Amino acid sequence: MANVRLENVVKMYGKKTAVRGVSFACQEGEFFSILGPTGAGKTTILKMIAGIESITSGKIYFNERVVNELPPQERNVSMAFETYNLYPHMSVYENVAFPLRAPRWKMKLTPEEERKRVEEITGFLGIDKLLDRLPQNLSGGQKQRVSLARALVRRAEVYLLDEPIAHLDAKLKFSTQTLLKEFAQKYGSTIIYVTHDFREALALSDRMIVLRRGMVEQEGTPEEIYYSPKTDFVGRLVGDPPMNFIDGVLTTKGGKTVFQKDDFTLVLQGELLKRAESAGIEREGTNLIRLGIRPEHVRLHTERISENSFQLPIYAIIHENESSVVTFRLKDVFLYVRTTGFCKYQKSERVWLDFDPKWMFFYRKTVEISQEGSSEK
Amino acid sequence: MSTFGKIIFWVITLFVLFIIVAPLAWIYLTAFKAPNDIFTTDVKKLVFFKFTSENFQRLFREFPFWPNFVNTIIISAASTVVVLVISALAAYSFARWNTGRGHLLFTTISTRMFPGVVAAIPFFVLYRNLGLLDTRFGLTLLHIYFNTSFATFLLYGFFKEIPEELEQAAMIDGYSRVDIFRKIVMPLVRPGLAVTAVFCLVWSWNEFLFSFLFTRVTARPVTVLISSFWGSIEVQYGPMAAGAAIVILPTLVIAWFMQRYIIRGLTFGAVKG
Structure with a gap:
């Protein structure tokens, strides 16, 4: 497990600035949410932490060590993408087992151990009946849970979850939230969770930030964000009906x-x-x-x-x-x-x-x- | 569709079919005909005649059909394998890293934009100095040169289709670039590789111009042999048709089995699942 700290991180795509000097610190074992409307730069921040998006300026620290130049393979993070990104030629089982098989982690699991790990997490997320299917034969919600399972199957320093339950129906959303909370507590994992839905952020986070056009509008506990919004933007984004x-x-x-x-x-x-x-x-x-x-x-x-x-x-x-x-x-x-x-x-x-x-x-x-x-x- | 429309549809379809099938039919019929039946003016004899394998026997007995056929197999297979290796790597690099910012890709493709004959003379001089004339190696090299550009261009499109995020996911999962290429990219681009391989193989198999100019005896491919039946004194229709009948067989078989793949491969980008 690691703590993650961003220091004045800027991301520019050509002349367009996507992230304008974001700083925050996520403690070890913390459930930290990034809330913001579409286009606020949430996913970009997550990708920079993962190492698949370069940083224009600023610094990202893992356990007080600068990781700016480290490739994703050396950061030991795990990520669930909003777009799932399941490997289309692999079955659900192979998709979930894929991170376990990477030579870099030197896990060297026996086939039985591997199956146990995969079945544990897929059972946890209720997709253990789909193990032999190919991603193309899954519904959106199923794909999303497979992608989540792939992210959670391995013990990583930081889990980066990008809208991991956005495409689930209401009932599943609720039960999956409970599971995520349980997972976080069971393994004391550091989780950075991106969402546009204030309910998820309020329900799950220990602390959160509200992002607006690539800038942090407010940082705080869900309670602080809800009961004392610093700006009218936060008040309007969080709450239904809004402030x-x-x-x-x-x-x-x-x-x-x-x-x-x-x-x-x-x-x-x-x-x-x-x-x-x-x-x-x-x-x-x-x-x-x-x-x-x-x-x-x-x-x-x-x-x-x-x-x-x-x-x-x-x-x-x-x-x-x-x-x-x-x-x-x-x-x-x-x-x-x-x-x-x-x-x-x-x-x-x-x-x-x-x-x-x-x-x-x-x-x-x-x-x-x-x-x-x-x-x- | 109205009745009139249907009639038009079938007339056009049959016409197109005739244009495609007639030469093939002529080759296969002629291949089994005795000389007399080939030159007869009797229309009935066009289809109904006495079967004979004499043309094939002559082909193998009097002409170096077999060694030339082996040349064709070796040259086209070897060049295709090399082309696939080179252009798969090149195309992946162009597609993923935009190597050379498009200029290099354009240069690669541009080697196909001038008529082959233009390149023939400098190549000929070069080959003569290097002693590569009339060698299988030399001709294979030429085929590699001409096919690489086309194969790279074709594969570039297939690699472009693979979402970059998929590879990023694999990086996060802990895999190196090489592993990702092997385990994620290659399996996904396999239909594209199959299509490209078929195109290269068929082009190389049918290639005539350079084979004709750069080989004489030892490295002569079968296409050149078949053309030699068209002499200045007489045209040996029998052996020519027999040779053609054998030579086009593999291409026909491949086309038959791969047609689904090829069509899907060519419309890969258009119909995304």
């Missing part, structure tokens, strides 16, 4: 500092005011600011409960298993509110909304939000 944003200005009204969007105002005091002022909003002479709050931190009431409560009619209600999502419309933006239990309100009913001051965040606007509420993908 609510209201773009307004800071002004003074009757001696108090308020957040204002048209006729919607919120009085800011104490800690909240400090937070708003430190959001770094003084830009080009405007005091534009973006207020962010997660759907579960908005409370609904039948009567006014605080100075900042405001009343809106319900636009729509979506009932989910354990909770409901109530949608409101505040001017040009949708506000999503998650209520636990069954929602007792009716559509079009006017209810009081109250933002939990503890969970209100202020950001500089860096993401455009369209009418439909979709964010930058």
Whole structure:
């Protein structure tokens, strides 16, 4: 097992920069996720760690040893590709056994030992019935699990998993996540996990980074990422429904500092005011600011409960298993509110909304939000 | 398809078929005919005649058919093997590392862009000085020279088809470049190699120009022998047809067995599984 450290790593493809100075450290035995939308540079980072993509500048360390120039064979990493990359002329068994047979690892397993290892991991992933098939006769989900099995069959210093469960159906996704977690704990493996799905990252990681256009937007534990997103981008990427944003200005009204969007105002005091002022909003002479709050931190009431409560009619209600999502419309933006239990309100009913001051965040606007509420993908 | 369309389809198909089959049929029929039946004006005798193996007997008895045939086998087989080794490595290098940034690949292919005769004279002078005229080795070398460019070009496409990530996966799995070439690349490119081998073999087998110019007696391939039946005084149709009948047989057999492979090989890039 190894720890992996990236120091200001840059990757350029010709004149296009794919990764712009990424630094992070993944501890030994840590489950570390890289979350980001398509094209953020996640796979590129993984390939640079694996050694199959050269590094334009910066350094990658394994156990504090620079590995920039080491070819993949000498890094002792293991990787599951998003595109599977199964060897088409080999059966599932041969594919999974292939890393075990490489002369470099000097494993020299007997055929029985080899079969035991292959059957263990394929049984673990539920593909032990497919061992004699060729990759071309497998479904996407099966191929993905074979590729995962091939990556996990060997004890490597670092496991690099690129969207390893993206193409599994919902049920398998869940069970495979459990298996991965079990695997990580059983062998104390260092795992770097790339995904675009925040649920996977939150569910699996010890720590994670959020990547945006080749730069680290935030690093932290899943809890930190979810509950205190550093930027509006992180807030929008993580969570479903995503974080609510209201773009307004800071002004003074009757001696108090308020957040204002048209006729919607919120009085800011104490800690909240400090937070708003430190959001770094003084830009080009405007005091534009973006207020962010997660759907579960908005409370609904039948009567006014605080100075900042405001009343809106319900636009729509979506009932989910354990909770409901109530949608409101505040001017040009949708506000999503998650209520636990069954929602007792009716559509079009006017209810009081109250933002939990503890969970209100202020950001500089860096993401455009369209009418439909979709964010930058 | 309308009835008219069907008729047109079959007329064209039969016409094409006739053009392809007629010469072959003529060769095989003529090969078994006595001289009188070859030159008769009786249309019926074109197909119905008395079978005779006299042409074949004459071919083996009066002409050096057998040694020449062996020459053809040796030269085409040897050149094909060497060509495959050279061009597989070259094509892999061009496809994977873009060796020479395309210029080298173009240079290689360009050796096929001028008429062979242009190269014949300098080669002839060179061969005369080196004492390679009328040797199997010399002719094999020439065939290697001409086939390598074409084979490299063909194989280049096949190697290009193999995703680079597949090789990267094998690197991560701990295999060296050589092992990857042996265990991943070669098995995947095998259909391409088969197609290329067939093309090289057939070209070399049928090659006439250089064989005619560079050999006289010892290294003479069978194509040159067959052409010699077309003399200035008379044309010996019987032995000529008999020789041709034997010589084209292997090519026909290969084409028959390999047709599925060849078609798949040529459309390799077009229909990706």
